[in-house]
Amino acid sequence: MLKRIWPLVVKEFLHLIRDWWMPAFMLFGGAFELLLVGWATSRPISNLPLMVLDQDQSVASRAVVAALENTGTFELEAQAPDLAVIQDALDRGQVNAAVVIPPDFDNEMASFTGRPTLLILLNGAESIPARAALRAIEGATSEMGERITLRRLGLDPEELSGFEPSLRVWFNETLSEALYTTPAELGLMLEFTVLLFAAMSFSRERELGTLEQLLVMPVSSMELIVGKSVPAVLVGFCDFLLMLGMVHFAFGVPVRGSLPLLFILAFGYLLVELSKGMVISVISRTQHQAFLLVMMIGMADFLFTGYAAPVESMPPIIQGVANLVPAHHWLTILRGILLKGATLDELWPNVLAMVGLGLVIGTFSLRYVRRALD
Amino acid sequence: MGVSLRRLWAVARKEINHIMRDQTTFILVLLTPVTMLFLMAYALTVDIQHVPVAVLDSDRSPTSRAFVQRMMEGDDLDLYAYVDSLGEIEDMLMRGTIKAALVLAPGFERDLLTLRGMPLQIVIDGTEPESGGYAVDHIGGRAEAFISELLACHQNGPFQGVMVRHMQPSGVALGSVQAIDLRVRTLYNPSLKPRVDLVPGLISLVLGFPALSVALTLAQEREHGTLEQVMATPIRRAEILLGKMIPYIVVGLVNVIVIPATARVTFRIPFAGSFALFFLLSGVFLFAILSMGMIIGVFIHTQPAALALSFLVVFFPGFFLTGIFFPIAAMPEMMRMEALALPGTHYAVITRGVFLSGAGLDVLWPYGVMLLGLGLAFTAVSALFFKKKLG
8 A cells, every 4th residue: 555655645746846836835934924923013012103292391291201202102203283183193093192281280280189181092993002002101190190199198109009919920921922922823824734735635636637537546545645645744744843943943932841742732733634624625626716715714713713812701602612623722732832831631631622623523534535536 | 008998808708707607616706705804803803701710818808708709790700719729820820721810918908908008919821911911900900999998998097087088089099099180082993992993904804815816817827728828819918917807806896895784784893984985995905906916826837836825925914914903113114114015004094094083085095095006016017027927
């Protein structure tokens, strides 16, 4: 049997070498993309354009402006001459937020019962930066406010300290964004790569009319499937190694758990996605169809992985469905091994689920694809 | 080099026949944008709630119990378990059964009542900080209210007099001592719901899907050997490229009508601006993004490679680099330049403007001009290299 599979594998690799763009994109494209995306987005939000209208022009108001600048979140635009300019800038989406300091700000700060007020205008059309801006403004002003209150109460700041709960972040002490986003992006990139690769396998032969020739050869459908699978898994696994090395060296993502365990589970996950891809490849008549199906199925998986939103926040039915999605368990395993140093002791429910789902999907896929080919 | 409408139409009709003959593909091409919008809008805008939390209460006083009970009210946090040691918390975090933990130190009640502070530590899972961060915000807000109520009940506290005189009338809670009054006014999306601006933003991504198909069609003709025949006719290169784009522009425009309706009905996204303007600018965007797909088709000669590349050039950057999720202002300089070269970046401004702020042409024209410029540039590049690549 091996003797017959080998030429099939060689044939696949000859295809890949002849059309070397495809494996090159699959291998290096994903890693390169991950590098770009990680570099561009795994950082705290900064440089948000902010407009200030200082109607007070006092020491106190200038202190507010300085405090806003010191947050590091904002890029201060030139001072606005009036509210109309601010409104216009917000309408045009040129600024994410604006702060208006009213004329009596200094007096209110100084008087014992005064209530200093700041008007904050946010551009809700971009809610993510708007939230970041509001958070930064609250942070900057609460420190100032605390000082005034203490002064008014005639208290020593030491006496009132400690009403904020202390915070401890586990597994990611510095709360680095790269640490929690890039492993998930790696996991997704891997899924799409393998799905796409596998989905092309038979749909391409069919579209080009060469499937007939393969089927009349003296090889069994099983051997055909194995021959098609070897390159897909190999390219997928190399892609995984490449991306793993990259997130480790470029973004400092640690590997706290066992690397061999991760490799074994990654290999298992690849087989599961491969099985899905194979089914797509025999359903589709053309590569175009296969591609569109991969996009939709991959995206539906993405919904349930917990990358974008925590699964426990979803409605119970959706949580149930999420547990049937291999990518969900894979992402938990990947994060667990890399960031938490988790072992089989902690991960067994996810591993068990992934293996179980894999067996079901794999068996179905094998039977379905064989029947479709025979 | 003039472009003849008659010849353009001939190519377009040929392409339409291709698409219509293969109905499964046609339906898939037509449905992909709306389906993707649906999936992504749901996946990306889940409101965080039911964060599983463990509690380590070493104080075991009425106050600490009341505090924990108060924190767990509502749907935001779910009490997973009371634990007796930090080791248990570590184990649960490791297994992912909890996302955060509250650690109340001994003397919690005494310290609070004597205004010495709040000996509370919140532990969160740094691998999924969205849930943990949400728990921190939630606890911070509730703790503040809890403390001021607690102190109001206990008349014998040392600062009671001061508090009643100065803090209660102005409504300032002692917990945060926030004395500066922030009057926040949020325009266009008053509740700052992410879904309201993500859905219009995502339109710029999902409307780009026909571009992936365009990238394939040229490669397909090459693989099937039919490009040769088309080239043998007196049709000009630019006409072939533009003609091939027309049916996909039509498919895109159908989606331009369907998508705002979907956004409105399913996600309750307002549509503040002019639909005619949206339709027009969407047409310009489709031209730009399809031209981008066409470049791939010109350079790459097989479908799998065209697929892989269009995925990397159109889909992933469209998702991460167009400012839908991560503000472009916060990206490194080089990435900002790349973002400006992506049609989706400009179109996302247009969709959010038209949907949410009701922006008109006076505000949006620069983005429209950018899209037109990008489209013309992309088409010029493809026409130029199409010729050379054939020789």
